[in-house]
Amino acid sequence: GEDVEQSLFLSVREGDSSVINCTYTDSSSTYLYWYKQEPGAGLQLLTYIFSNMDMKQDQRLTVLLNKKDKHLSLRIADTQTGDSAIYFCALPHEGNNRLAFGKGNQVVVIP
Amino acid sequence: KAGVTQTPRYLIKTRGQQVTLSCSPISGHRSVSWYQQTPGQGLQFLFEYFSETQRNKGNFPGRFSGRQFSNSRSEMNVSTLELGDSALYLCASSVEGTSGELFFGEGSRLTVL
Numbered sequence: 001g002e003d004v005e006q007s008l009f010l011s012v013r014e015g016d017s018s019v020i021n022c023t024y025t026d027s028s029s030t031y032l033y034w035y036k037q038e039p040g041a042g043l044q045l046l047t048y049i050f051s052n053m054d055m056k057q058d059q060r061l062t063v064l065l066n067k068k069d070k071h072l073s074l075r076i077a078d079t080q081t082g083d084s085a086i087y088f089c090a091l092p093h094e095g096n097n098r099l100a101f102g103k104g105n106q107v108v109v110i111p
Numbered sequence: 112k113a114g115v116t117q118t119p120r121y122l123i124k125t126r127g128q129q130v131t132l133s134c135s136p137i138s139g140h141r142s143v144s145w146y147q148q149t150p151g152q153g154l155q156f157l158f159e160y161f162s163e164t165q166r167n168k169g170n171f172p173g174r175f176s177g178r179q180f181s182n183s184r185s186e187m188n189v190s191t192l193e194l195g196d197s198a199l200y201l202c203a204s205s206v207e208g209t210s211g212e213l214f215f216g217e218g219s220r221l222t223v224l
């Protein structure tokens with residue numbers, strides 16, 4: 001099956017940039033996603049990138065995709081306390097609505 | 112418009128019992144999928160329903176089942192509960208034909224004692 005790996009924890013000072021990394025095994029995915037989960041809540045789609053793109057910028061978010069290395073990253077510029085959450089990398093696996101998720105990366109923003 | 116609604120939000124059961132969880136998707140969304148979230152295993156796909164038919168199924172035992180009604184609302188059932196079934200069960204809906212963007216509910220937290 002699809003294997004999606006993420007580092008588990010990141011601590012960052014408010015105003016600094018955060019970078020979350022993800023590696024995956026299946027290279028056939030058309031889209032790759034970043035989801036955010038705040039405490040006590042479900043998951044919210046943050047952004048996604050098409051597999052034929054190398055980079056996508058969306059306000060404070062920058063997604064980089066290295067297909068050769070099967071590596072996806074999410075950069076959050078000017079990190080705010082509201083960015084404290086768990087961030088999941090996800091790819092479709094055996095169906096568009098069947099996503100394989102990484103274990104999540106908890107980001108703690110220090111004021 | 113209203114988001115994905117899951118009920119109940121919290122419930123406690125004992126081993127051997129069974130449980131039914133409900134999910135109302137966003138209006139117009141015909142696909143409903145279910146995920147189990149645990150600290151150890153993370154998010155794991157349970158199944159997906161579209162137009163009242165199970166379209167995809169994850170690697171869970173037969174104790175886990177689901178269905179979808181004509182109004183797209185979905186239920187999942189877990190029979191003969193085990194301690195390891197304690198988890199957050201998340202439902203997600205989506206519009207068919209899009210990028211596969213899933214809209215998640217807040218989940219039903221099940222504790223099995």
